[in-house]
Amino acid sequence: MGNAFETVVREEDNDRLGQTDENSILRFLTCGSVDDGKSTLIGRLLYDAKLILDDQLMTLERESRERGSTKGEIDFALLVDGLEAEREQGITIDIAYRFFATARRKFIVADAPGHEEYTRNMVTGASTANLAVVLVDSRQGIVSQTRRHCYVAALLGIRKIVLAVNKMDLVGYDQLVFEKIIADFKMMAINLGFSSFQPIPLSARYGDNVTRSSQNTRWYDGPHLLEYLETVAIEREEEQKPFRFPVQYVSRPNSDFRGFSGQIASGSIAVGDRVTIVKSGRTSTIKEIVTYDGSLARAGVGQAVTLLLEDHLDVSRGNMLASSQDPPSFSDQFQAHIVWFDATPMMPGRSYVLQTETDSVSATVTALKYQVDVNSFAHIAAKALHMNEVGVCNISTRSPIAFDAYAENRATGSFILIDRFTNNTIGAGTIDYGLKRSENVRWQKLDVDRAARAALMHQKPTVIWFTGLSGSGKSTVANSLEKLLHAKGHHTYLLDGDNVRHGLSRDLGFTDEDRVENIRRAAEVARLMADAGLIVLVCFISPFASERRLARDLMMAGEFIEVFIDTPLDECMRRDPKGLYAKAIAGQIPNFTGISSPYEPPENPELHLKTINAHADDLAMEILVALDRR
Amino acid sequence: MHRHSSNASHAVSYLDRLESEAIHIFREVAATSSKSVILYSIGKDSSVLVHLAMKAFYPAKPPFPLLHVDTTWKFKEMLAFRDDFARSSGMELLVHVNQEGVEGHISPFNHGSQIHTHVWKTIGLRQALDKFGFDIAFGGARRDEEKSRAKERIFSFRDGDHSWDPKNQRPEMWKIYNTRVSPGESIRVFPLSNWTELDVWQYILREDIAVVPLYFARLRPVIERDGMLIMVDDERMPILSEDKVEDRMVRFRTLGCYPLTAAIDSDAATVEQIVAEIRRSVTSERKGRLIDKDDAGAMEKKKREGYF
Numbered sequence: 001m002g003n004a005f006e007t008v009v010r011e012e013d014n015d016r017l018g019q020t021d022e023n024s025i026l027r028f029l030t031c032g033s034v035d036d037g038k039s040t041l042i043g044r045l046l047y048d049a050k051l052i053l054d055d056q057l058m059t060l061e062r063e064s065r066e067r068g069s070t071k072g073e074i075d076f077a078l079l080v081d082g083l084e085a086e087r088e089q090g091i092t093i094d095i096a097y098r099f100f101a102t103a104r105r106k107f108i109v110a111d112a113p114g115h116e117e118y119t120r121n122m123v124t125g126a127s128t129a130n131l132a133v134v135l136v137d138s139r140q141g142i143v144s145q146t147r148r149h150c151y152v153a154a155l156l157g158i159r160k161i162v163l164a165v166n167k168m169d170l171v172g173y174d175q176l177v178f179e180k181i182i183a184d185f186k187m188m189a190i191n192l193g194f195s196s197f198q199p200i201p202l203s204a205r206y207g208d209n210v211t212r213s214s215q216n217t218r219w220y221d222g223p224h225l226l227e228y229l230e231t232v233a234i235e236r237e238e239e240q241k242p243f244r245f246p247v248q249y250v251s252r253p254n255s256d257f258r259g260f261s262g263q264i265a266s267g268s269i270a271v272g273d274r275v276t277i278v279k280s281g282r283t284s285t286i287k288e289i290v291t292y293d294g295s296l297a298r299a300g301v302g303q304a305v306t307l308l309l310e311d312h313l314d315v316s317r318g319n320m321l322a323s324s325q326d327p328p329s330f331s332d333q334f335q336a337h338i339v340w341f342d343a344t345p346m347m348p349g350r351s352y353v354l355q356t357e358t359d360s361v362s363a364t365v366t367a368l369k370y371q372v373d374v375n376s377f378a379h380i381a382a383k384a385l386h387m388n389e390v391g392v393c394n395i396s397t398r399s400p401i402a403f404d405a406y407a408e409n410r411a412t413g414s415f416i417l418i419d420r421f422t423n424n425t426i427g428a429g430t431i432d433y434g435l436k437r438s439e440n441v442r443w444q445k446l447d448v449d450r451a452a453r454a455a456l457m458h459q460k461p462t463v464i465w466f467t468g469l470s471g472s473g474k475s476t477v478a479n480s481l482e483k484l485l486h487a488k489g490h491h492t493y494l495l496d497g498d499n500v501r502h503g504l505s506r507d508l509g510f511t512d513e514d515r516v517e518n519i520r521r522a523a524e525v526a527r528l529m530a531d532a533g534l535i536v537l538v539c540f541i542s543p544f545a546s547e548r549r550l551a552r553d554l555m556m557a558g559e560f561i562e563v564f565i566d567t568p569l570d571e572c573m574r575r576d577p578k579g580l581y582a583k584a585i586a587g588q589i590p591n592f593t594g595i596s597s598p599y600e601p602p603e604n605p606e607l608h609l610k611t612i613n614a615h616a617d618d619l620a621m622e623i624l625v626a627l628d629r630r
Numbered sequence: 631m632h633r634h635s636s637n638a639s640h641a642v643s644y645l646d647r648l649e650s651e652a653i654h655i656f657r658e659v660a661a662t663s664s665k666s667v668i669l670y671s672i673g674k675d676s677s678v679l680v681h682l683a684m685k686a687f688y689p690a691k692p693p694f695p696l697l698h699v700d701t702t703w704k705f706k707e708m709l710a711f712r713d714d715f716a717r718s719s720g721m722e723l724l725v726h727v728n729q730e731g732v733e734g735h736i737s738p739f740n741h742g743s744q745i746h747t748h749v750w751k752t753i754g755l756r757q758a759l760d761k762f763g764f765d766i767a768f769g770g771a772r773r774d775e776e777k778s779r780a781k782e783r784i785f786s787f788r789d790g791d792h793s794w795d796p797k798n799q800r801p802e803m804w805k806i807y808n809t810r811v812s813p814g815e816s817i818r819v820f821p822l823s824n825w826t827e828l829d830v831w832q833y834i835l836r837e838d839i840a841v842v843p844l845y846f847a848r849l850r851p852v853i854e855r856d857g858m859l860i861m862v863d864d865e866r867m868p869i870l871s872e873d874k875v876e877d878r879m880v881r882f883r884t885l886g887c888y889p890l891t892a893a894i895d896s897d898a899a900t901v902e903q904i905v906a907e908i909r910r911s912v913t914s915e916r917k918g919r920l921i922d923k924d925d926a927g928a929m930e931k932k933k934r935e936g937y938f
Contacts, residue, residue, distance in 0.1 A: 025644055053911070094781045094796060097773045099826050106644055108824060120801045127803035249657040253690035261686075263654045263805070292688035303646070304653040304686070317661050341801055357806050358661075414804045423810035425800045 024105045026234060029125045029153065031112045032135030033145035037166050041135065041204035041225075042098060042111055043076020048211040049226060051100045076204075095121040104230040112149075119152065119388040120341040123428055126156035127414070130234055133162040133225075138171045138201075142184045144375040151374045154192040155337055155390065155430060157410050161189070162228060163199040169206055173216040191377070196232070200225055238301045242326035243267035243275070244404070244412050246358040247319045251306055259290055259306035260315055262358065265411035267323060268300035269307070276327050277313055278320040278402040284309040318359035320402040320412070328412060332400040333435040337372075338365070338385065338393050342419065342426035345384040346391075347513050349520040351550040352426070353418040354397055357411060362398040362553055364520075369393060383513040385427075394435060398553070406430035420549060453533035457491050461530040462627065463555050467542045467602060468565030469594050470580055471572035473611045473619075474539040477565060480620035482537055490535055495522055497540040510591040516547055523551035530559060543599040558630065563623060564605040569594050571612060645833055649682065652821035654805060655784060656686035659766050659819055660693050662809040666766035666819075669755070670696040670723070672708045672715075673885045674841045675770030675822055678830055680719055681839050682821060683768075694768070695722035699758055701750035702727060703738065703887035705863050711842045718840075726758035738889040739868055746887070756792050759816060766809065766817045774826045784823045790814035828908050835901045845904065847881040847896040858892035 030038050046052050052060070057074075064075040098109040110125030126132065132153040136146055153161070163185050171177045178201045185199070200209055201217050202225060208214035209224040223231070244265040251259040269275070273286045288308040289296040299305045307321065315321070322328055340346045346365065354363035371382035371391045385391045406413030417427035454461050464481070466474040478494055485492050497518075501508070504521055508514040519542050529536045542548050552560045572594065573581040584592035591597040602608075607626055609619045659666050668683060670676045683692040696716060700709075716723035730736075731749045738746040759767060773780045783802045788794060800808055811817060822830070834841060852859045853873045860867075862875055867889065869875065880893035881904075898907040 025647065094799060096777075096780045097824070098780065099774050099824070124801045124803055248654070249661045251687065251690055257689065261657050263650055290688070292685040302650055304650040304657070306688075353810075355806055355808065357804065411804065414806065416801075416803060416806050416808060418808055418810060423808070423812060423815075425802075425808045428801065428803050 024234070025108065026105055026131060026229060026232070027108045027110070027129045028131040028133060028229065029110045029112055029122075029129040029158065030133045030135065031122055031125075031149040031153070032164075032166075033137075033140075033143055033149075036135040036137045036140075037204045038111060038135055040076045041133075041164065041166065041202075041210065042109060043074075043078075044204045044207055044210050045226060046098070046100060047074070047076065048207050049100065049102060095125040102226070102230055107229065119148070119339070122149065122152055123156060123339050123341075126153050126158055127410075127428070129153075129156075129158055131160040131162065131229075131232065132158045133164050135164045135166050136181060136185075138165050138167050138177055138181065141181050142188055146185075147188055147377070148374040150189055150192055151372070151377060151390075152339075154189075154194065155339070157406060157430070159193065159195040160232065161194045161197050162225070163197065164225065165199060165201050166204055168201045168208060168217065169203040173201070173208075173214075175201075175217075175219045178220075198222065198228055198232075200228065236301075238266045238409075238411075239268065241266035241301075241409060242323040242328075243269050243273075243321075244323075244328060244409065245269070245275075245307065245321040246356070246402075246412065247315055247317055247321065248358045250316060257308075258312070259308050260321065261304070261306045263304045264299060264301050265357070266301050266409055268298060270298040274324045275309075275321045276324045277315055278322055278328060278330050279400075280314065280319075282311075282313050283324050284311040284313055286310075318356075318401075322402070328402050328404045328409075329434040330400050330402050331434040332397045333366075333394065334403065335369075335392065335394055335432040335435060336415075336429040337390060337406075337432065338417070338427050338429045339390050340385040340387060340427045342424065343387055344419075344426075345386045345512075346417075346427060347384050347516045348393075349513075349516040349550075350544075350546050351420065351553060353420055354395070354401075354415050354429075355418060356401060356403065356415045359401050361401060363417070364396055364550070365393045366396045367394040383511070392432070393429075395429070403431050403434070405433055407432075421545060450531050450533065453531075457533045459490050459533070459535060460559070460630070461533050461535065461556075462559050462561060463526045463530050463536045463538060463551070464561045464563060464623065464627075465526075465542070465548065465551060466537065466539045466563050466565055467548060467605075469567060469569060469572045469599055470541055470592075471575045471577055472565045472567035473616060474541075474565045476616045477563075477609070477611075477619045477623075478537045478539045480616045481623050484620055484624050485535060491533065492535045492537065493529055494537045494539065495526060495529075497522075500525075500540075510589075510597075512544075512591075512597070515543065519544075519547040520550065523547075523554050526551070527554045530555060541593050541599070543593045543597065545600045545602065548602065561607065561623075561627070562602055562605040563607045563609060564602045565609055565611060566601070567611045645829065645836060648822075648825055648829060649685070649833070651805075651824065652679075652682045653686040655807070655819060655821040656683050656692070656768075658807050659768070659809065660687070663766040665762075665764050666694050666768070667697045667724070667759075667762065667764045668692070668694050668721075668768045669770075670698045670712070670716075671770065671885075672698065672704065672712045672842060673770065674830060674834060674845060675772065677715070677839050677841050678825075678833060679768060679770045679821065680715070680721070681837060684719065691720055695724050697724045697726065697758055697762070697764075697767070699751060699754045700725055700727045701746075701754070701887050702732070703746070703750070703866075703889060705842075705844055705861070705885065705888045705891075707844050708842055708885060711840075715840065724758070724762065726754060726761070728754035728757055737866065738887060739866075743890050746890070750887075759792065764816065765811055766819055768819050768821060770822050771820050772822045772825050772827070772830075782820070782823075784820055785809065786818045786820065787811070788816045788818060792816065794818075828905070831901065831905045831908060835905055842885060844882045844885060847879050847899045847903075849877045850880050850893065851875050852878050852880055852893055859894070860891075861888055861893055863888040 032038050060074055060078055063078050096111045100107050110129055112122040112125045134149055165178055165181050182199045201220050202209040208216050211226040213224050245262050246265055247260045248262040251261050269286055271286050274283055276283050286307055287310045289299050290306040348365045348368050351362055351364050354361050368382055369392045370379040371389055373380055374390055404412045413431045415429045416425050419426045466478050468474050475496060482492050482494050500522055505518045508518050522538060522540055526536045526538050576582060583589045584595040593599050607623060698712060728750055736746055736749045771779055783799050785807045787800050851862045853875055859880055879897060881896040881898060882893050885891060898904045
């Protein structure tokens, strides 16, 4: 095995890429801390395997000279550090993908940067990898970044680890150093659930045990790195799992053809098999498996096909076809691990878009159970998740989704979170399990429904949501409006921020997290009152656009009226009816909206009312006119 | 129709995996975007891209048009191929030419490759995307082509100015693609991200996909300049007194504007021979691309400005 090198050289007419086993492809991730030499290792691997082409090598030699590398040595890091900023700073910023092949196998390498702030890139690389090569510097041993990388790899479902103990040349190829690092690693990784572990002593700089066994480590009788990567068994367990087919696209070229397109996430399917349509619980039989290259009798995991069913059933994107014997979970409540990417922290109660491979729903984190310290693996109590932090959360979605536990199925157990306003991907999640609660708490079907109650009151239930700075005049205008409505015989209720804080929200403070929860409670109460048939006036500063969005999403279409009471901050401070601004400026009230906490003005409120030179009764009349016009 | 449909086993080969991944990407865009387009550059990668799109939506046609941003300096054989190819695919072909380039008589000989590429390709592409209001555009770029490409996401977000911010890319996990954009923003999508040059040719061989004849070796009139073989494709090519036009057996490994794309000496006249040649090759594909060499980080800079 020691001369595997000979099988990969690109000499004469050796069929460098031609003899590859068709099915053998290994996707692996390399990770390690900043100076462990990841890029150097990949460069060395490609160079020694003679996979760097002549013009690339010439460019590399020239750039190595320009960057002042020592004594004409090639700086392999330059081969993979593709971005200008990376070359200038001598660090790797983003995940890079490399492709190479030997006679035995094809490889896709994701090179993940070591810096803490780029954890999100490592998550990106790890999500599709089967194996991780974790680098450590033999002089440093296991450091906190090693722990973090191993944790993230384990979290993303990587079960095979190569521990590459690099820079062995700098410790005199000392076996004891190597053994000590292995022992430390095993202690650290004991609960991470890795199924295979291969430590290799190497020097990326000099090529020891990279593509050939080193004479400097005669005490080591294991495989060199390339040999290991070429021969490690890749389990194809996805094939044995129950059939899962997330419906991606409904193909209807004409009225006779209604096909469901998607990529088989696990298991296999044959014509005549029974399948369950997860969201409706209906079952049908596979009539045809359509592809451009002709219809198939059978298709398996990974294949992108179009399925026709025997029965005309309602199936759209986001639904799932699955094995009837072993269906997935279908629930709107589950526990998940979340990795947070965004500068704005994740807060329980806030509404996000949750996207699985093909489904997309509105979701909130109902509880942040704990944060995981990715360096010590300790569980820490937390009220919010900040950038690059990992937490265990309960999640509630607006409608149920089809899923499996991530440990069972990476394709159907994963999701991302998207910010509604910026459209950025702000988090990633792996589902632990469905919460039984949602299966037991069913909506009570009642005979007297909201329409019946509203009809008895002769009114359309409505939530009128007043937002604006403290002292802007929300309560004054709302009070005036309620009098007008009352006089017209309407049934109303006014929910005032201060009053709610005396009771329902008396346990909450004024941090961002508590404000979010306060709004969530008010919105839920308003929804129940609207359900009872009332016209509800809600007067809350409600400074964040996302919570106002949450409130809007809770109500029926057309029953939510957002009213922006727009008074400039200096005018509010001049009025200061409760003397709060004076205290806030004096530093006696922390987190005061407009002073030490932000206010996000609504972009598209139903009504935008400016209070300067206006009378509260006139503004109330304006709202009434708008209500009547609907 | 093709040889692997008779395959009784459902084992998935390496090329099948790449194919399925690309099909999944095409369908994802069709399911989530109403205004998308395939950037069609006439090269082999574009041929493969269109073939994959046909597979993704069979028995329907792909729900996108093709868009060619013409620089007026393409090889004549490319344009002839383009029109035939579009006709036989049954897909709509849109062609955009930057009028500023026409009026300014922008040419690689007089203005240099940087200005030429910026005006015809970068600005031309931005104009075309803005004109038609496309929010998602497919391209045939691959990560193995160039170092900054290796760091680009499959779904690559562009701001209102079409520019790429390499340090602030959306995380891209599993097969979950975030296709949401605000008005004015757009996404470039690269279904061939994980393909290599060899994969592309092996796939062309397996699927019997038509490509421009310039890829195949033939006697062609060329001038050798700075070690590069430039083909004399039309009368606009200035021939200096020291230039020697000679007929040589050459082919093109990559195709762009003829004055900026060097030929290679080759006898590979069939797809099989090209596959064999690439397996033996000791140089990279983009070696013949003059625009990549303007300075270090050239490609990254172009991409930040909105180049594909």
